Amino acid sequence: MLGFLKNLFGDDDRQPPVRDLDPYEAAAALLVEAALVDGVYANLESDMIAEILVTSFNMDATRADEVLLNGEQIAEDATDTHALTRHVKTLPQSERSSVIEGLYRVSLADGEACKYEESFIRHVASLLHIDDVTRAHARKRAELNAP
Template sequence: MIAALKKLLKQQLGEPGKLLSRQEAAAALLIEVVLADESLSGQEQTLLPGIIANLTGASAAEASELIQSAMARHEEAVSLFEYTDLINREFSLQDKQALILAMWQLAFADGELCQYEEQIIRKTADLLYLKHSELIQLRNQVSD
C-alpha cells in the first residue's frame, strides 16, 4: 500500500532533484505566451530561439533544447507560479523587465495581440511584482 502511494506521488511530482533552472523558467514563460492563442506562427517560431538566446545567454543549440523542454513542460503546466517563484528569487528587476519585454515582443510578432497572450503577460508581471506602469512602458516599447 505504501509503495503504491510512493509510486503515485513520484508520478505526480516528477523525478526528485529535477529542478527548474532560471533559463528553463524563462523559456517556459515565453512558450506560454506564444502558445496562448493555440498556434505558433512563423514569425514567433523565427523569433523565439534568438529571444531565448539573448535573454538567457544560451547558445543557439541550448536555446533549441530549452524550447523543446519548455514545450514538454507546457503540456503539464498548471500555473505560472512554479516559474515566477524561481524568477523572483533569481532575477534582478532589470532581468524581470527584460523577460516581460521579450514576452511582449513575441506577443506582437505575428502583427496582432491576442487577448490570451496579453492576459498571460499581465499575470506574469503581477506575479513578478512589477508595477502596472512598468508593464505598460514595456508594451509601448514594442508596439510603437
C-alpha cells in the same frame, strides 16, 4: 466509487513537480505559454522565442535552442503559471523585465495581440513583481521591435 477513491488517494506513476527548475527554462516556458494563448504555436513564434533567449539572456544559439526545447516540454507539463514564475523570480529585476518584453514580442509576432494575451502578460508581470510602469515600457520596446 471505490475506483475514484483509489485514484484520488492511491499511488500513481505521475512525477512530482520539478523543484529545481532553471529560471531561464522557466522563462522559456512562460514565453511558450504566451504563444499558446491564442491556440496556435507557430514556427514564427518559436523562432521569436529563440531570438529573445539569445538577445535578452546573452545565450549562444545552441544553448537557446536547448533552453527552448526544455521550455516547450515544461510548458506542456505545466499546470499553472505560479510554478513557473516562482523560478523566474530568482532572476534579477532587469532580466524579469526582459521576460515581460519578450512576452509582448511573442504576442505581437503573429501581427496582432489579443485581449487574452494581454491579460496573461499582466498576470505574469504581477507574479514577477513588475510594476505597471515597467510593464508599459517593456510593451513599448516590444512594439518598436515588432516585425
